[in-house]
Amino acid sequence: MTTSTAPSATDLFAQAMRYDHRADPYPYYAQLRREPVVRMDDGSWLVSGHREIRQLLHDPRSSADRLNPQTKVPKAARGLLVQDPPLHDQLRRVVSQEFIPRITGMRDHLGALVSGLLDAQAGDRPGRLDVVADLAYPLPVTVICELLGVPREDEPLFGSIARRLTRGLDPIDTQTEEELRELDQARGELMQYLEGVIARRRTEPGTDLLSGLMFHQDPDDVMGPVQLRVTLGLLLIAGHETTVNLIANGTLALLRNPDALARLREDPDLATPLVEEVLRYDPPVQMSGRSALADIDLAGTTIPKGSRIRLLLAAGNRDATRFDDPDRFVPDRRDNAHLGFGGGIHYCIGATLARAEAQIALTALARRLRSPRLVADPPPYRENAVLRGPEQLLVAFDQLVPDGPQGVS
Numbered sequence: 061m062t063t064s065t066a067p068s069a070t071d072l073f074a075q076a077m078r079y080d081h082r083a084d085p086y087p088y089y090a091q092l093r094r095e096p097v098v099r100m101d102d103g104s105w106l107v108s109g110h111r112e113i114r115q116l117l118h119d120p121r122s123s124a125d126r127l128n129p130q131t132k133v134p135k136a137a138r139g140l141l142v143q144d145p146p147l148h149d150q151l152r153r154v155v156s157q158e159f160i161p162r163i164t165g166m167r168d169h170l171g172a173l174v175s176g177l178l179d180a181q182a183g184d185r186p187g188r189l190d191v192v193a194d195l196a197y198p199l200p201v202t203v204i205c206e207l208l209g210v211p212r213e214d215e216p217l218f219g220s221i222a223r224r225l226t227r228g229l230d231p232i233d234t235q236t237e238e239e240l241r242e243l244d245q246a247r248g249e250l251m252q253y254l255e256g257v258i259a260r261r262r263t264e265p266g267t268d269l270l271s272g273l274m275f276h277q278d279p280d281d282v283m284g285p286v287q288l289r290v291t292l293g294l295l296l297i298a299g300h301e302t303t304v305n306l307i308a309n310g311t312l313a314l315l316r317n318p319d320a321l322a323r324l325r326e327d328p329d330l331a332t333p334l335v336e337e338v339l340r341y342d343p344p345v346q347m348s349g350r351s352a353l354a355d356i357d358l359a360g361t362t363i364p365k366g367s368r369i370r371l372l373l374a375a376g377n378r379d380a381t382r383f384d385d386p387d388r389f390v391p392d393r394r395d396n397a398h399l400g401f402g403g404g405i406h407y408c409i410g411a412t413l414a415r416a417e418a419q420i421a422l423t424a425l426a427r428r429l430r431s432p433r434l435v436a437d438p439p440p441y442r443e444n445a446v447l448r449g450p451e452q453l454l455v456a457f458d459q460l461v462p463d464g465p466q467g468v469s
């Protein structure tokens with residue numbers, strides 16, 4: 061006689077993180093959700109229910125300061141993403157005041173950038189596009205470089221640094237010693253690079269975001285030289301490594317749902333709810349973390365003070381107690397309170413920009429590619445489990461339709 065025991069949360073989470081499950085971790089998340097707040101073997105807590113994640117995102121007892129204990133970065137030299145009030149709120153005020161005005165009125169420019177990137181494909185490798193390399197990556201990178209005032213030509217340099225740094229967000233036991241060493245090195249390289257950019261800008265100030273942050277009249281005086289470098293690094297990486305996955309995951313959803321693609325081609329307004337649905341159904345940031353500043357009662361259990369907490373945003377997004385038919389991609393879904401941009405005081409600052417980039421890119425793809433189809437399904441995925449998305453997304457098509465007189469945006 062054999063006895064079968066259900067896999068533990070630790071096992072299920074390990075399965076979800078395995079690279080060979082990267083294309084579809086969702087069945088493991090569904091199993092984890094059966095116990096929405098659960099203690100793992102390493103003492104950390106995993107939270108996968110929509111209500112419970114939201115509760116923690118809004119609970120001041122759940123601290124954003126959750127860097128793994130091995131990190132050598134001193135507390136004051138960390139970005140707002142991992143800071144708590146009052147410093148978080150002071151930093152966020154400065155960044156918002158400089159960032160938000162610079163992204164308003166950008167839609168026409170984004171439309172022109174998307175057109176240019178697609179036009180560049182016209183004579184080149186006819187009938188085939190790598191949506192990641194040809195559109196989803198260069199678009200947000202160009203935009204964030206322009207916004208910040210960081211030279212676009214330096215991309216090969218900081219692009220590789222950004223890539224190595226994002227692996228640091230993945231669960232520590234999925235990383236090798238060498239990767240951890242590389243992480244420290246990448247951090248050092250990024251800070252050194254940014255120091256050079258900042259030094260040049262000090263003597264030649266411009267109208268860009270970097271100059272704005274540098275010369276911000278700040279009554280709290282929080283943007284000292286170290287924090288300036290860290291903030292700049294955070295924006296550069298956030299601009300690099302997240303929106304790429306939103307556009308790629310969105311393209312994948314469209315090509316797997318031909319009705320949605322046909323509807324978007326006819327009705328560009330569909331882009332707004334459709335991008336929200338991508339952020340729910342297949343979010344670029346799969347999870348985040350917190351640590352408990354006090355005992356926290358949640359879903360009939362108590363997370364003890366001092367515990368590390370993983371918030372499985374992508375699991376909460378498919379919680380049947382919150383969303384109808386959660387495993388179905390519904391491009392015009394209403395009542396879509398997804399967790400794709402987090403929530404509470406750390407809600408993503410770049411959300412408006414990322415949404416606009418994805419809406420414009422996906423609409424352009426729908427309208428300009430005739431009979432697009434996936435060359436490989438599933439496509440190859442990047443190693444990253446947290447910032448998850450395809451490494452390459454080859455799409456074959458019959459024709460690249462020229463841009464209309466008003467453009468496609």
Ligand code: HEM
Pocket residue numbers: 124140141142152204294295296298299302303306343344345348349399400401402403405406407408409410411413414
């Ligand atoms: C599709 C693209 C994006 C996604 C899915 C995304 C997702 C997120 C999420 C989930 C958080 C909250 C993390 C937490 O609470 O622990 C966050 C915070 C943040 N995001 Fe984004 N992000 C995106 C694009 C961007 C862009 C383009 C920028 C800026 C250029 C940006 C800048 C930030 C910053 C600065 C924070 C920290 C805010 C704070 O701590 O108060 N993000 N993002």
